[in-house]
Amino acid sequence: MASTKTSSLNSPLFLVLMILFLQTMLSSGSPSFSIKEATVHDLQLAFAKGQLTSRQLVEFYLGEIRRLNPLLRGVIEVNPDALYQADKADKERKAKAPGASLGGLHGIPILLKDNIATKDKMNTTAGSLALLGSVVPRDAGVVTRLRKSGAIILGKASLSEWAHYRGNNVPSGWCAVSGRGRNPYNLSASPCGSSSGSAISVAANMAAVTLGTETDGSILCPSNNNAVVGIKPTVGLTSRAGVIPITPRQDTVGPMCRTVADAVYVLDAIAGLDYNDKATIEASKYVPRGGYKQFLKPDGLKGKRLGLLREFFDLAAYGSNVDYESIAMAAEFKLAINSYLQELVVSRVRSLKDLIAFNNKYSKSEKTKEYGQQLFLEAEATNGIGKKEKEALLNLAKMSRDGFEKLMIDNKLDALLTPFASSSYILARGGYPGIIVPAGYDAEAMPFGLCFGGLKGSEPKLIEIAYDFEQATKIRKPPSFKH
Numbered sequence: 001m002a003s004t005k006t007s008s009l010n011s012p013l014f015l016v017l018m019i020l021f022l023q024t025m026l027s028s029g030s031p032s033f034s035i036k037e038a039t040v041h042d043l044q045l046a047f048a049k050g051q052l053t054s055r056q057l058v059e060f061y062l063g064e065i066r067r068l069n070p071l072l073r074g075v076i077e078v079n080p081d082a083l084y085q086a087d088k089a090d091k092e093r094k095a096k097a098p099g100a101s102l103g104g105l106h107g108i109p110i111l112l113k114d115n116i117a118t119k120d121k122m123n124t125t126a127g128s129l130a131l132l133g134s135v136v137p138r139d140a141g142v143v144t145r146l147r148k149s150g151a152i153i154l155g156k157a158s159l160s161e162w163a164h165y166r167g168n169n170v171p172s173g174w175c176a177v178s179g180r181g182r183n184p185y186n187l188s189a190s191p192c193g194s195s196s197g198s199a200i201s202v203a204a205n206m207a208a209v210t211l212g213t214e215t216d217g218s219i220l221c222p223s224n225n226n227a228v229v230g231i232k233p234t235v236g237l238t239s240r241a242g243v244i245p246i247t248p249r250q251d252t253v254g255p256m257c258r259t260v261a262d263a264v265y266v267l268d269a270i271a272g273l274d275y276n277d278k279a280t281i282e283a284s285k286y287v288p289r290g291g292y293k294q295f296l297k298p299d300g301l302k303g304k305r306l307g308l309l310r311e312f313f314d315l316a317a318y319g320s321n322v323d324y325e326s327i328a329m330a331a332e333f334k335l336a337i338n339s340y341l342q343e344l345v346v347s348r349v350r351s352l353k354d355l356i357a358f359n360n361k362y363s364k365s366e367k368t369k370e371y372g373q374q375l376f377l378e379a380e381a382t383n384g385i386g387k388k389e390k391e392a393l394l395n396l397a398k399m400s401r402d403g404f405e406k407l408m409i410d411n412k413l414d415a416l417l418t419p420f421a422s423s424s425y426i427l428a429r430g431g432y433p434g435i436i437v438p439a440g441y442d443a444e445a446m447p448f449g450l451c452f453g454g455l456k457g458s459e460p461k462l463i464e465i466a467y468d469f470e471q472a473t474k475i476r477k478p479p480s481f482k483h
Contacts, residue, residue: 006184006257031128035060036205037258037478040108040265043208047107049095054086054093054107061109061154064206069188071481074200076114076178078155080121085152092150105269106150107138111196111207114156114177115163116140116253117242118311126244127161127175127364130358133397135346141239141274142211142253149269157210160193163218165246165333166359167372169261172196176366183225184479186446192221192421198256201224206406209266212256215246216325217424219254220436220451224421227438227476228445229263229466230256232424233271234456235431236283244338247332248279249393250428258476259466260437264292268458286457298471300464306452307413309423324392324466325429330375331389352380360467400430407454417450427453435459435466438476 015250033051035043046052062078069075079085089107096102110454112118115126117136125131139147146153161175173181173196182189184204191200195212199222202210212219214232223230231254238253245251273284288294334352341350349355356376359368382389404426408416415424419439427434434453441447450469452462 003241004474012144020224020412038208039259040105040208040262043108044106054089054109055083056111057107058086058152058154061205061207063154065112065201068184068204068206068481071182072184072200073158073173073181073208074178074197074204074206075111076125076127076156076158076175077122077196079118079153079419082152082154083108089150089152103148103150103269105146105151107172108150108208108445109152109154110266111148111154111157111198111210112143113159113195113210113212115159115213115244116143116156116211117244118143118153119356120153120154122156123154125177126160126163126246127177128355128358129176129362130349130355131347132177133346133348134344137243137343137345138242139276140472141280144268144274145213145239145241145270145272151269152169154207155261157195157207157212158197160196160240161217162376163213163246164194165215165243165375167374167376169372169374172454174202174371184445184481185225185227185441186444186483187267187481188483189444189446190225192217194218194222194224195230195256199223199228199230202226202256202258203228204481205478209257211242211253211266211270211289213243213253214424214428215250215252215253215329215419216428219252220258220421220427220434223256223436224449224451225447226478227262227441228256228258229438230254230436231263231267232427232434233457234283234286234433234457235276236279237286237433237457237459238267238270238282239274239277241274245333245336247329247335248334249328250431252431260435260463260470261293261296263435265468266461268292283457286459288460290361290458292463293479294461295460296467297464298468301472302468302470304461304465305412305416306415306417306465307407307411309416309418322395324395325425327392328389328396330379331385333375333384335381335384337379352376356380369396384481395460396429400432404430404432408455410452415454415458415465418451418453420448421451423451423453430456433459433462435462437466437470439473440475445482 172193
């Protein structure tokens with residue numbers, strides 16, 4: 001006679017446990033592999049071992065965005081095609097012939113700061129409602145390179161609106177499209193900007209890696225405040241074509257990641273020539289044959305000469321209290337933003353004048369009365385590069401030449417060492433590179449970093465120094481999400 005007992009394999013409890021197990025497998029990959037804090041190398045190794053698929057990886061990050069973003073507001077938009085791109089990457093990996101190689105970021109999800117254009121279903125807004133629904137003519141140069149490397153465009157990161165160039169009273173990390181981003185280490189503290197969302201998102205494991213932009217401090221400062229590694233490349237090393245501009249003289253695009261190695265993987269993918277950005281023609285000479293990964297050396301500090309900046313270069317040291325950077329930038333911004341807006345395929349605004357009018361018309365949504373738009377107004381009042389602006393540019397060049405460059409050369413320095421992002425304005429004015437690495441936490445759990453700056457094209461040395469420092473200290477820890 002057959003048994004009348006119910007098999008434990010058919011029990012409701014077993015079925016529930018099995019469903020939960022399968023859900024965990026789908027969201028987190030193999031139970032032996034943890035996605036949180038995983039490096040690009042870890043992820044690629046898991047792909048190769050069959051422990052993880054790109055679909056599982058993207059599903060994990062989408063889940064973390066759904067869970068954490070209502071609190072942190074680090075992501076402005078998710079790419080509706082991210083899972084399609086993940087499936088495509090998984091198919092390519094399966095079809096790969098033995099010995100064949102895929103791109104350096106193949107199957108790796110990346111968030112882009114939302115001033116970096118993507119010709120897809122996503123917006124490119126700089127955080128402004130004025131650009132919602134606008135259509136860009138093409139992918140930004142760095143996005144073209146990322147796609148070629150096999151990266152998955154996961155979405156867009158939030159930012160300080162207009163890369164913090166609307167007005168000085170606009171809070172760091174705030175934009176009209178997504179609200180104010182919050183620091184995952186101390187929710188009451190500033191995330192800094194303008195690449196706030198990129199730093200917040202990668203620190204909180206809402207993406208594998210992220211991309212930011214800097215004109216003056218916008219990669220280095222949020223990296224400092226959110227315990228991530230930020231690389232501000234030499235101006236022109238990475239293309240700015242298709243990036244909503246402030247000034248081509250200082251704008252640069254760089255990685256923001258949890259480790260130096262991850263940042264270098266991204267830099268390798270995005271650095272190089274782009275004929276849509278003339279500055280890359282000159283700067284492409286700095287890109288080393290074989291890329292930047294070769295400089296990830298555990299003894300990279302050996303033989304290096306570092307200068308610790310004790311007294312900051314200030315304007316008075318050059319016999320003037322004039323802010324030449326602001327004078328030049330106002331005129332450059334008007335020219336650059338007008339050119340960008342005019343090239344859009346579809347847009348409700350075509351000039352800086354239009355933007356000012358939009359902010360006045362929709363002042364409640366854009367918080368124009370609270371935060372103002374003084375920098376916009378000052379820029380609109382300029383009329384090209386005139387005598388005053390030319391004088392400012394000459395003085396800025398002199399300050400870089402006779403200040404930072406002279407200090408580096410006279411003292412035979414490989415890098416200038418500064419706490420926090422305090423040297424950002426020195427590096428910004430001359431288009432010099434810098435790398436910031438987590439270095440500690442204060443009594444209120446706020447991270448701080450050390451920044452290594454150098455002369456143009458010195459990224460190889462800076463990577464050696466930063467990587468060795470990181471490996472010797474291993475300071476970074478995941479955020480606590482506390483006030």
